[in-house]
Amino acid sequence: MSIISNAAGDRPISLTAPSGIDRAAHHRLDEAWLAAAWSHPKTRVFVVSGGQVLIDDTPDGRTELVMTPAFEAPVTETHRYFLGTDEEGVSYFALQKDALPGRMDQSARPAGLREAGLLLSPRDAGLMVHAVALENWQRMHRFCSRCGERTVIAAAGHVRRCPACGAEHYPRTDPAVIMLVTDEEDRALLGRQVHWPEGRFSTLAGFVEPGESIEQAVVREVFEEAGVTIGEVEYVASQPWPFPSSLMLGFVARATSSEIDVDGEEIHEARWFSREDLAAAFAAGEVLPPYGISIASRLIELWYGKPLPKPGEIPAA
Numbered sequence: 001m002s003i004i005s006n007a008a009g010d011r012p013i014s015l016t017a018p019s020g021i022d023r024a025a026h027h028r029l030d031e032a033w034l035a036a037a038w039s040h041p042k043t044r045v046f047v048v049s050g051g052q053v054l055i056d057d058t059p060d061g062r063t064e065l066v067m068t069p070a071f072e073a074p075v076t077e078t079h080r081y082f083l084g085t086d087e088e089g090v091s092y093f094a095l096q097k098d099a100l101p102g103r104m105d106q107s108a109r110p111a112g113l114r115e116a117g118l119l120l121s122p123r124d125a126g127l128m129v130h131a132v133a134l135e136n137w138q139r140m141h142r143f144c145s146r147c148g149e150r151t152v153i154a155a156a157g158h159v160r161r162c163p164a165c166g167a168e169h170y171p172r173t174d175p176a177v178i179m180l181v182t183d184e185e186d187r188a189l190l191g192r193q194v195h196w197p198e199g200r201f202s203t204l205a206g207f208v209e210p211g212e213s214i215e216q217a218v219v220r221e222v223f224e225e226a227g228v229t230i231g232e233v234e235y236v237a238s239q240p241w242p243f244p245s246s247l248m249l250g251f252v253a254r255a256t257s258s259e260i261d262v263d264g265e266e267i268h269e270a271r272w273f274s275r276e277d278l279a280a281a282f283a284a285g286e287v288l289p290p291y292g293i294s295i296a297s298r299l300i301e302l303w304y305g306k307p308l309p310k311p312g313e314i315p316a317a
């Protein structure tokens with residue numbers, strides 16, 4: 001039987017839903033195909049800069065990525081990422097620029113993934129998260145880790161090649177585990193990180209270390225951060241988290257001890273909450289829930305059994 005039996009509605013996890021985009025990786029090395037796709041009138045292009053894109057509201061109340069045909073896009077030869085094609089054969093590219101383009105229509109606005117991820121369709125959110133992840137990697141991996149030479153972009157943004165030693169470098173993804181821990185009384189263990197404001201509680205999380213399975217990482221991180229031992233571990237879902245390059249692997253885990261001993265370095269405070277405790281703490285304004293695109297809020301909701309209060313619904317303590 002699952003540790004979590006309480007499904008909190010059908011709301012999908014942000015950035016996890018199928019985007020409907022075929023990444024079409026076989027085209028990335030085909031310069032002739034890429035040139036033809038770029039100049040096709042149906043092709044759509046958007047600019048990514050510092051993790052931000054332009055988004056705009058439509059008359060029917062949706063929010064979209066601002067995309068243009070390629071001939072209207074600001075020219076850049078090197079930082080052009082091919083992101084894939086949709087069912088209608090439309091190709092999508094992102095351009096990495098030092099700044100977002102100015103807009104004549106004033107409703108368009110810059111947005112990062114934490115805001116846009118809540119507003120965009122799965123297609124647009126999927127395109128954006130792909131572009132932001134590539135941009136973060138490109139910005140931080142300009143030199144060859146084997147010989148130190150400056151590398152050049154290849155494969156439509158998905159490889160960096162070293163002209164000196166011939167090494168090929170691929171975008172890196174750092175696995176991290178994030179887990180909702182429950183005890184025998186079905187209370188949830190939530191912690192407050194040292195740099196979080198008073199009252200902000202969420203699930204525990206941490207990076208997977210070299211030579212470690214993700215299940216081992218769950219057990220180790222919970223013990224390191226809160227001193228609680230773990231038995232059963234169950235995978236729930238994953239979420240791309242390019243801040244700058246993580247993949248969050250979400251778990252529920254069953255504690256085999258209940259005494260808390262926080263490390264004081266990453267976690268300042270941790271507490272066991274029953275659902276009633278948490279509801280009362282929300283109502284009193286003593287606890288602020290994680291809110292937004294993070295899988296943390298969904299893991300807590302799966303246990304809590306209903307959506308967490310939004311920021312405006314929490315009284316000031």
Ligand SMILES: [Zn+2]
Pocket residue numbers: 144145146147148149162163164165166167
């Ligand atoms: Zn090299």
